[in-house]
Amino acid sequence: MDPAAAPIDFRTEPSRYKHWKLSTENGVAYLTMDVNEEGGLKPGYKLKLNSYDLGVDIELADAVQRLRFEHPEIGAVVIRSQRDRIFCSGANINMLGLSTHDHKVNFCKFTNETRLAIEDASTHSGQTYICSINGIAAGGGYELALACEQILLADDGSSAVSLPELPLLAVLPGTGGLTRLVDKRMVRRDHADFFCTTAEGLRGKRAREWRLVDQLIPPSKLVEQTQKIAEEVAAKSSRPRDAKGIALPTVERRFDGDTIRYANLTVEIDREGRSAKFRLNGPSSAPPDDVHAAGAAFWPLALAREFDDAMMHLRLNETEIGTWVLTSQGDAALVEAHDALLAEKADDWLVREIVLYWKRTLKRLDVSSRSLIALIEPGSCFTGTLLEVALAADRSYMLDGVFDGSNLPAATVRLTDMNFGPYPMGNGLTRLATRFLYDPGHVDTLKNQAREPLDAAAADEAGLVTFIPDDIDWEDEVRLAVEERAGFSPDGLIGMEANLRFPGPETMETKIFARLSAWQNWIFQRPNATGPEGALKLYGTGKQSKYDRKRA
């Protein structure tokens, strides 16, 4: 198969890594970057100087994920480079120049999600990331460092951090750099301004004084000091040093024409209608006594992994499929029983990881630039964790009553403890709190209805669903909604959805996806960056861009 045409596969494992080495010692994991120049995901560019493309980041995301599940004994993770004078030079510029607009944008979104997953591990999972920089950390290289909790820099007169995107390429750092500079590291805005306009970046004392790095370490002592610092951090971790991890085998899936079949999920693509129908299946049996023994087969974990994989597959490989229709099927009581177990055993390290993973998976859904329509029909099981999927939708339709000629009883939805805290959105609020911003007291009222099956009228009254057509109207109303969506401009929908989905407070995370990404997308469309004479196209040719000077 032509490698340029092959779908991008997000499934990997350490033995297949081309660009990273993963090792562990004394409670510390070392993620060592050593990018294979010839190992680009697509043909046409070489990954020189530890630069990366989506393939490099897929491995990083896999490593971050596996460390959480397979390595309970790891309390700190060091990110470093195998190379002598280069830490990482960021996203590969030739790759960017060759990429379509939608690939660039989807690439940046995934790398952002991975950086946030790193921070999530540091904050919630007891695996604190430390970046140890020898040589140059430029652009995306420094942004990777910014996602870590500590940045150690070799004090050797040449090791430096920089964000040279604006001066060299006329674009923005695309992986949260600007936001993390001023919001996470709280670098003074005038210092940030100077730093981001200085292509060669900063090093040594000024880098530390301006809060760009945390510690300067003589180069001869960098390895040893990094290890010492990481081991100290690991020693304080809440993770159970003596526990045994669970294995994450490859997520199995089968392409069957336009249908993708996973064990607990089916995705049917309707190319003409430009939509994909997800059917998330509930568990087939009661929760196991021992979650650890069940491992990756434990239903909530298995489904999250499949759902995550399906979303990434569709995002990158099916960009014309603009609407995701979300359905579920199964026994609500069994979903509720699994949720009860997740709530009850919240302190177990593995259960904690599974819940945190669902949190991230639901956030992945929130920031997917696809229209999301939930259909709640007889036979569905939108309960607790699965109800979050419907609450993440832009709108939902719930059948009021039964389908004529079907013996399935009327659909119900159910709230569980999992709807009231464990799955906050990027804005820091639960989906219910976000939904009922106008009446926070209503969320408390809903707590009293937890575990009660709510039929369409009750769900509507509770504000949990958008429309409740009956059997007579259902088919037309749903079909029109999905068809109408497919008729709108995808760009307009992306902007609208990005603005309506996240009311209320903003966080570093929502700033990255909304503010920073939106500006970057704009700049990626501007001739000054991506036109034939734009800086991104001319980079490396020695030619100078002639910019349109008008300020918008």
Next chain:
Amino acid sequence: MDPAAAPIDFRTEPSRYKHWKLSTENGVAYLTMDVNEEGGLKPGYKLKLNSYDLGVDIELADAVQRLRFEHPEIGAVVIRSQRDRIFCSGANINMLGLSTHDHKVNFCKFTNETRLAIEDASTHSGQTYICSINGIAAGGGYELALACEQILLADDGSSAVSLPELPLLAVLPGTGGLTRLVDKRMVRRDHADFFCTTAEGLRGKRAREWRLVDQLIPPSKLVEQTQKIAEEVAAKSSRPRDAKGIALPTVERRFDGDTIRYANLTVEIDREGRSAKFRLNGPSSAPPDDVHAAGAAFWPLALAREFDDAMMHLRLNETEIGTWVLTSQGDAALVEAHDALLAEKADDWLVREIVLYWKRTLKRLDVSSRSLIALIEPGSCFTGTLLEVALAADRSYMLDGVFDGSNLPAATVRLTDMNFGPYPMGNGLTRLATRFLYDPGHVDTLKNQAREPLDAAAADEAGLVTFIPDDIDWEDEVRLAVEERAGFSPDGLIGMEANLRFPGPETMETKIFARLSAWQNWIFQRPNATGPEGALKLYGTGKQSKYDRKRA
């Protein structure tokens, strides 16, 4: 002069309004929209159906401003339409289709600032805006309503509110509509999704139940009920019913080649260097005993009006001038004396208005898409209110010492009470609090240094300035900084500055300028909207756009 080439003039007054009628009665002002179809700012389009262009909004902004200063007796403002079945149909689509990208973006920014000025009047000035809708309020028409504190809608089966931008034009509502829907009115996100994809909008009971409007009123009673409601609101206003307003005469300015001369401000444009140097002059005498008698000649008010006018002139008419160099000249002690008076008489209605106006003017500077470089030289008076201008800059240079051969003493900067509260940025924090996010205690420390002249070393130590070159380095360092800025991509700079200037909390206001505007700018660049086959270009032709379906 060719009207298409004439510079856009932001100075107007009620006797020259073409599109609005302003009347007052019983403490209530009535701003009645009756757009003159033939009165467009530029040739080529007709302002049908109470649609607007920048010229219509310039009059609205002028009226909002004059009501605050000239009408202390007004406690409520009603916005309504003169037309029978149409309230306002939003921004004129033919005008948008004919406009350059930079004009569209700058137009939206100004209309956004005007909507925020309306909300500022309601919140801080005791002039509460009420919108009374008979007929259709579509797009920008409904967004104007959203900027008001109450929305009254005729309950007549045809009056409706709508945001049809996405379905009809493939763009977003550009004046805060999406943000205000979910963040101000806290409309549920699924309701907002349906509403924004329904071109004809909503009316009657559903419009009220979904929180889109506040009250439904039978059409025969709309005028009388609106008056009653407004008079009740006005009666509760904190404004002094018996006070006498001050007149706001036309801001005088003179074009002298590339120099613009105001009484208290000079702007010199360097076309080759693509920069403009602002020189804000300090007061020439001690503050008057009676601010009311001084009126529009009172230095802080006079300078704010001139600065505001200059910024708007440059934004719309000088889009290639990408850097604003900010300087000041005058007696710091006199600035300090004026600040002391502003602080001391903060409860006087007129002083309150002047301070609120400076707040808005400084916010206008914050969101101007120009690089801002402050130069603090001997002879300058960056004190208190004027120091905010330097703190708003992306970076500042302060001469350490004196210029060789000059007898001007070394520059100092001074903090006053005005730096510690009255001028919050859009993010709700003062510029000092935003600057020192990493150490909030430092702001308290600075309070102890208020009114102390700080020389370059002290200002640097206090973190108030970026660089302090001495006489030997000054010229080269400043010249290089300004030249370097002019060499960068304007688009990249806009995005970078928008991301670095507003760390910390986000508000509806920062969301509108950062998140919503950035997405809109992106969409304005996308062929699906503005390409030759884009929806904005084909609107009204009967032709259907063929969209690129890829989701970015």
